[in-house]
Amino acid sequence: MGSIFNAQQIVNGLQVGSIYALIALGYTMVYGIVRLINFAHGDFYMIGAYASYGAFFLFNSFFVGKTGILAFIVLVASMLAGGAIAMLANRLAYKPLRYKPKLSSLITAIGVSMFLEYFFSALPMIGPSYRSFPDIIPKIEIDLGVATISNYVIIDIAVAAVLMVGLTILVRKSVLGKAMRAVSQDKDAARLMGIDIEKVIGYTFLIGGAFAGVAGLLAGMTYPRIFPYMGIQPGLKAFIAAVLGGIGSIPGAVLGAYIMGLAETFASAYNSLIGEGIAFAILILVLLIRPRGLLGEKTADKI
Amino acid sequence: MAKLKLPKFFIAAGLFYAVIELLYSFDLMNGYILHIINQSLIYVILAVSLNLINGITGQFSLGHMGFAGVGAYVSGTLTTLIFKINPSAPGGMMIFVLSIIAGGIAAAFIGFLIGFPSLRLKGDYLAIVTLGFGEIIRTIFNNIDYVGGPRGLLGIPKFSNFTVIFIATFLTIVIIRNLIQSSHGRAMLSIRENELASELVGIDTTKYKVLAFSIGAFFAGIAGGLFAHLLQLAHPTQFGFIKSVEVLIMIYAGGVGSITGSMIAAFALTFLSEGLRIGIRFIADTTGLPIGGEWRMVVYSLLLIFIMLFRTEGLMGTKESRLIKIKEAD
Amino acid sequence: MSAQLTIKGMTHYFGGLRAVSNFSYEVPQGSIYGLIGPNGSGKTTTFNLITGIYTPTEGKILFEGKDITGAKPYKIVQGGIARTFQNLRIFSNLTALDNIRVARHYTMKSGLASSVLRLPSFMSEEKKVKAESAALLDLMHLSHRAKEEAKNLPYGELRRLEIARALATKPKLILLDEPAAGMNPKEVEELMSLIVRIRNEFHVTIFLIEHHMKVVMGICEQIKVIDFGETIAEGAPDAVAKDPKVLEAYLGKRGA
Numbered sequence: 001m002g003s004i005f006n007a008q009q010i011v012n013g014l015q016v017g018s019i020y021a022l023i024a025l026g027y028t029m030v031y032g033i034v035r036l037i038n039f040a041h042g043d044f045y046m047i048g049a050y051a052s053y054g055a056f057f058l059f060n061s062f063f064v065g066k067t068g069i070l071a072f073i074v075l076v077a078s079m080l081a082g083g084a085i086a087m088l089a090n091r092l093a094y095k096p097l098r099y100k101p102k103l104s105s106l107i108t109a110i111g112v113s114m115f116l117e118y119f120f121s122a123l124p125m126i127g128p129s130y131r132s133f134p135d136i137i138p139k140i141e142i143d144l145g146v147a148t149i150s151n152y153v154i155i156d157i158a159v160a161a162v163l164m165v166g167l168t169i170l171v172r173k174s175v176l177g178k179a180m181r182a183v184s185q186d187k188d189a190a191r192l193m194g195i196d197i198e199k200v201i202g203y204t205f206l207i208g209g210a211f212a213g214v215a216g217l218l219a220g221m222t223y224p225r226i227f228p229y230m231g232i233q234p235g236l237k238a239f240i241a242a243v244l245g246g247i248g249s250i251p252g253a254v255l256g257a258y259i260m261g262l263a264e265t266f267a268s269a270y271n272s273l274i275g276e277g278i279a280f281a282i283l284i285l286v287l288l289i290r291p292r293g294l295l296g297e298k299t300a301d302k303i
Numbered sequence: 304m305a306k307l308k309l310p311k312f313f314i315a316a317g318l319f320y321a322v323i324e325l326l327y328s329f330d331l332m333n334g335y336i337l338h339i340i341n342q343s344l345i346y347v348i349l350a351v352s353l354n355l356i357n358g359i360t361g362q363f364s365l366g367h368m369g370f371a372g373v374g375a376y377v378s379g380t381l382t383t384l385i386f387k388i389n390p391s392a393p394g395g396m397m398i399f400v401l402s403i404i405a406g407g408i409a410a411a412f413i414g415f416l417i418g419f420p421s422l423r424l425k426g427d428y429l430a431i432v433t434l435g436f437g438e439i440i441r442t443i444f445n446n447i448d449y450v451g452g453p454r455g456l457l458g459i460p461k462f463s464n465f466t467v468i469f470i471a472t473f474l475t476i477v478i479i480r481n482l483i484q485s486s487h488g489r490a491m492l493s494i495r496e497n498e499l500a501s502e503l504v505g506i507d508t509t510k511y512k513v514l515a516f517s518i519g520a521f522f523a524g525i526a527g528g529l530f531a532h533l534l535q536l537a538h539p540t541q542f543g544f545i546k547s548v549e550v551l552i553m554i555y556a557g558g559v560g561s562i563t564g565s566m567i568a569a570f571a572l573t574f575l576s577e578g579l580r581i582g583i584r585f586i587a588d589t590t591g592l593p594i595g596g597e598w599r600m601v602v603y604s605l606l607l608i609f610i611m612l613f614r615t616e617g618l619m620g621t622k623e624s625r626l627i628k629i630k631e632a633d
Numbered sequence: 634m635s636a637q638l639t640i641k642g643m644t645h646y647f648g649g650l651r652a653v654s655n656f657s658y659e660v661p662q663g664s665i666y667g668l669i670g671p672n673g674s675g676k677t678t679t680f681n682l683i684t685g686i687y688t689p690t691e692g693k694i695l696f697e698g699k700d701i702t703g704a705k706p707y708k709i710v711q712g713g714i715a716r717t718f719q720n721l722r723i724f725s726n727l728t729a730l731d732n733i734r735v736a737r738h739y740t741m742k743s744g745l746a747s748s749v750l751r752l753p754s755f756m757s758e759e760k761k762v763k764a765e766s767a768a769l770l771d772l773m774h775l776s777h778r779a780k781e782e783a784k785n786l787p788y789g790e791l792r793r794l795e796i797a798r799a800l801a802t803k804p805k806l807i808l809l810d811e812p813a814a815g816m817n818p819k820e821v822e823e824l825m826s827l828i829v830r831i832r833n834e835f836h837v838t839i840f841l842i843e844h845h846m847k848v849v850m851g852i853c854e855q856i857k858v859i860d861f862g863e864t865i866a867e868g869a870p871d872a873v874a875k876d877p878k879v880l881e882a883y884l885g886k887r888g889a
Contacts, residue, residue: 037427096612102426103363107555108611110548114604122597239431276442280435287420287428478749485748486738486759493724493735500722503684505710505739505802514745621726631763 017261042235048213082213246296366437414520
């Protein structure tokens with residue numbers, strides 16, 4: 001057993017895995033419902049980070065010392081921003097192409113992603129360079145001997161866990177959840193049952209985008225730098241994680257994300273170049289060996 | 304007995320060459336415009352070669368500039384090595400041409416490898432995998448210190464000029480056009496149209512998909528080599544995903560499946576890009592507003608979105624102008 | 634004399650679902666044989682297995698003595714088996730003529746180099762293929778559509794185009810998957826005589842799937858009936874039509 005598999009790396013892996021999980025959920029939900037790889041999803045994460053940054057500086061003078069309320073505001077801001085942009089992108093760019101060849105939607109998603117990244121970096125008040133994320137909650141580190149845990153780790157994992165549980169309850173128990181599952185399985189049948197497809201799709205984008213936004217906030221807090229292109233790498237990795245777990249499967253996205261987080265952390269500890277390439281290696285392996293992913297369903301194409 | 308007719312395209316190309324050369328020689332065109340024309344021609348090679356993969360054969364390659372990168376680095380390394388060892392090596396042009404071709408062959412080999420995932424993957428997944436391959440190629444070059452790593456490969460001798468680039472572009476168009484307008488081309492088109500049916504009329508779809516990637520990569524490698532010897536450098540950032548998307552925008556703007564469209568779009572977008580760059584700097588300078596070069600890419604991305612939303616077939620759709628289309632004997 | 638197409642004990646599972654069960658058949662050269670059964674009974678899957686789209690879980694397929702079980706589709710086609718599709722698979726953006734020409738492609742010997750260089754050998758081969766393809770279009774009364782993009786053709790003409798395309802692969806056996814689907818009675822009559830003509834003039838064996846009883850009864854020399862992947866009857870059309878098991882499969886227990 002190599003020295004890379006120590007407790008500290010496991011902690012780090014779970015931490016980054018939590019962030020990937022929140023992003024991966026959005027990818028998987030959108031793919032499940034409209035069979036689209038939303039290239040721009042990583043940019044909703046970026047927008048969530050900037051929105052919470054902006055919210056912090058907007059509101060911190062009003063709530064000096066009241067960290068709890070500030071944290072809440074910032075959280076809400078990230079969710080609103082991520083969710084709103086996601087819904088907007090869906091409404092303006094994806095909905096018109098819903099019944100056209102899928103390739104058109106994919107290319108449009110690339111365009112939306114590019115637009116968001118360059119627009120944000122072109123805006124003078126944001127700019128292309130890195131920004132330091134403020135300390136909304138002061139960082140406290142605890143040395144457990146075998147590893148060092150900070151309260152950020154606990155927050156990252158806890159927030160992700162709460163949201164994942166909430167999503168699972170929503171999907172299993174609520175009317176909207178049932179509608180989402182119906183539309184994923186058979187759009188036409190769902191329509192015939194009186195479900196408003198476009199509304200359900202809109203909500204799916206909203207939730208997925210909101211989750212990505214929160215991930216952006218958490219990432220900003222944990223690795224305190226934000227920049228307009230910050231969504232590219234995590235977005236790609238979260239997407240691969242969703243594929244690994246089985247694209248379209250919510251538990252799959254979570255499983256894939258934590259595997260990805262751990263794998264990446266171990267690989268980077270071993271060799272940084274391998275760390276960069278591990279995500280892609282996982283993708284190739286999955287697509288060649290088990291394209292439906294770990295928890296995905298086998299879909300047969302009727303010929 | 305058949306009369307020997309010089310095809311229209313050859314005449315048109317010849318005229319184009321003559322006009323540009325004349326204008327330049329008589330100082331009616333400055334070096335800057337010629338430089339943009341050179342770049343446009345190289346983008347024609349990139350666009351037409353990508354169109355072979357995406358437009359004609361219906362595959363989805365998002366890592367096309369990776370192939371160009373291979374061509375640039377291989378040819379650039381060869382020429383810098385040879386001319387470092389012997390700065391006045393005889394037959395410089397010949398060495399240059401050979402190294403460009405070597406770059407193309409190296410790229411073709413990579414394209415061949417990438418062709419294999421295309422056999423089992425469709426649409427979205429193929430896109431992601433080709434994207435990933437392109438990024439891996441870029442990362443590899445970023446990490447090889449021998450070719451300059453993150454600083455790039457510098458000091459490449461300037462062998463590319465209008466004549467060389469023109470000839471390369473001309474040959475690219477003729478070769479790819481002749482390929483498409485032949486039985487082999489129809490085989491590739493049938494894969495795009497309905498891959499299963501294509502297989503069921505006896506077409507070895509594996510062979511043709513890999514072939515499309517290999518040939519497309521070859522010409523992209525040539526383009527990369529020409530670029531490297533024009534700008535005298537090869538740098539990892541020139542061959543990343545966003546650059547691949549720029550070429551993608553060209554073929555979509557011009558019409559996926561149309562060589563003519565790719566040619567027009569390559570020129571139009573290269574000039575547009577320069578125009579935007581100048582225009583933005585002008586506005587920034589005169590108004591004092593902090594408008595950065597990123598706005599150019601904002602315009603590009605909006606252009607892509609608009610094309611997809613309002614005119615997916617681009618300028619030409621899948622049609623060719625009569626200059627390009629070979630008239631079939633009836 | 635052994636049959637041209639011999640299928641022995643072919644069984645195929647899709648995951649846990651058994652689509653075809655112990656399918657055995659012998660189709661003699663030059664015959665017109667039929668395969669019928671209710672919807673979802675496994676007929677198209679059988680064709681997909683014969684043409685190599687799927688490899689059967691069990692069983693063997695022999696064509697002209699050679700084992701073609703699990704061979705690649707394009708190789709099976711080049712070996713002499715062609716097919717049409719239940720839901721047309723036409724090359725929509727290619728012209729009708731090009732649709733046919735693609736099917737002739739594998740017979741061309743000209744490589745890439747000679748096509749790029751436009752060598753005389755390439756030019757004469759292209760000319761030959763073009764003439765042959767035009768002749769096939771003519772046979773199907775589609776010459777007027779030669780330069781038309783296939784997507785503009787009406788349904789009935791597309792069905793004929795697919796048959797012409799199958800013929801273009803120089804087959805010895807053609808699998809027709811519901812060739813009469815969506816046709817009116819007059820078109821069905823024309824189709825029936827066309828199929829017989831093709832068999833006679835091109836010396837091909839015809840194996841067809843059909844729902845139109847008129848076609849099946851009219852031109853098939855022997856038919857096999859399957860339901861839920863299993864064979865429930867086999868023999869001359871008249872005998873099969875009276876078979877109570879067949880009636881039950883189609884009409885349900887009470888209708889027999």
